[in-house]
Amino acid sequence: MSTIETTVVKKEFRGLEKLNTVKNALIPFLGLILMTAAFEVASQHKLLLPTNLVTILNQTFSIMIIALGATFVFAHGGLDVSYGSVFGMSILCAAAVAHAGYVWLSFPVAVLAATACALVNGGVSILCGISPFITSLCILFIGRGILNTICSSSQIAIPTYMMNIDTWQNKLAVLAATIAVTVVLFEKTKIGRNNKAIGGNPKSAEQAGVNIGLYRLIAYLISGITIGIAAFFSMVRMGSVSSATGQGLEMSIITALVLGGMPMTGGMGSKIISAIIGSISITVLKNGLIILGVNDKIIEGIQGIIILAIILVSYKKEKNALLS
Numbered sequence: 001m002s003t004i005e006t007t008v009v010k011k012e013f014r015g016l017e018k019l020n021t022v023k024n025a026l027i028p029f030l031g032l033i034l035m036t037a038a039f040e041v042a043s044q045h046k047l048l049l050p051t052n053l054v055t056i057l058n059q060t061f062s063i064m065i066i067a068l069g070a071t072f073v074f075a076h077g078g079l080d081v082s083y084g085s086v087f088g089m090s091i092l093c094a095a096a097v098a099h100a101g102y103v104w105l106s107f108p109v110a111v112l113a114a115t116a117c118a119l120v121n122g123g124v125s126i127l128c129g130i131s132p133f134i135t136s137l138c139i140l141f142i143g144r145g146i147l148n149t150i151c152s153s154s155q156i157a158i159p160t161y162m163m164n165i166d167t168w169q170n171k172l173a174v175l176a177a178t179i180a181v182t183v184v185l186f187e188k189t190k191i192g193r194n195n196k197a198i199g200g201n202p203k204s205a206e207q208a209g210v211n212i213g214l215y216r217l218i219a220y221l222i223s224g225i226t227i228g229i230a231a232f233f234s235m236v237r238m239g240s241v242s243s244a245t246g247q248g249l250e251m252s253i254i255t256a257l258v259l260g261g262m263p264m265t266g267g268m269g270s271k272i273i274s275a276i277i278g279s280i281s282i283t284v285l286k287n288g289l290i291i292l293g294v295n296d297k298i299i300e301g302i303q304g305i306i307i308l309a310i311i312l313v314s315y316k317k318e319k320n321a322l323l324s
Contacts (some may be wrong), residue, residue, distance in 0.1 A: 009314025069226025199266020
């Protein structure tokens with residue numbers, strides 16, 4: 001093959017690659033638009049009522065913040081199912097501090113508690129060579145057990161004036177800042193590039209000099225910080241913590257990412273936009289089904305079916321890939 005022919009083939013390949021990237025980005029976006037339109041018609045125009053939009057935005061806020069951090073973990077092929085439990089533990093710690101009168105400490109405590117849980121999760125998996133799915137499952141049960149024990153008889157409430165923090169000016173500023181920081185870290189720094197490289201081919205990444213353990217741990221660190229931020233704002237909106245706090249949140253995060261087009265095995269196809277589009281998609285899906293009168297338990301089943309369907313369509317057929 002001549003040099004000219006090789007150049008033409010390379011250009012055609014790059015063109016196809018760009019087209020495929022655009023297609024993968026457009027499908028989740030178009031899916032969101034079609035789903036919104038379908039629910040708006042089926043609900044007799046109740047979905048986009050101003051009062052319901054406020055509900056959708058409140059629900060989207062926490063899911064999106066956490067999903068932005070979870071993108072880093074998913075990028076290297078990690079599967080974390082402890083989000084709801086860590087979220088609840090973070091609120092529990094922050095609420096306890098605020099209830100004791102140390103209101104100014106509640107935000108850093110929420111972030112530190114979530115970050116500590118995330119680092120234990122990632123650290124045990126990395127140092128002991130245990131599947132991240134297994135370690136996160138352990139964290140889920142431990143956290144849920146603590147919540148059930150402490151909050152079984154009563155809720156822990158925060159001072160009512162703290163609920164004044166729950167304004168859209170504050171939440172939009174925090175959401176915009178979180179999106180900006182995670183986009184820069186994921187797309188413009190070694191943190192994002194190396195985690196995607198690990199997800200694509202860990203052996204090649206290691207041979208290229210990437211410290212796999214370090215960058216995986218950084219991914220869990222970022223994930224923990226975002227969980228803590230979301231937990232704090234959820235706390236000041238709800239005003240208290242109960243044994244049910246955060247229950248089922250992990251399914252919402254995972255469903256959001258796969259609906260947004262995140263590859264379950266990570267790699268170079270991982271994008272921050274998946275967290276943004278997917279978070280809105282899962283909230284619209286759940287909210288639309290509730291308006292139509294679908295039972296909460298059935299909605300959980302629908303989420304499971306969606307994840308399974310997307311895995312069957314797009315998942316890499318690698319032995320033990322899900323648990324690696």
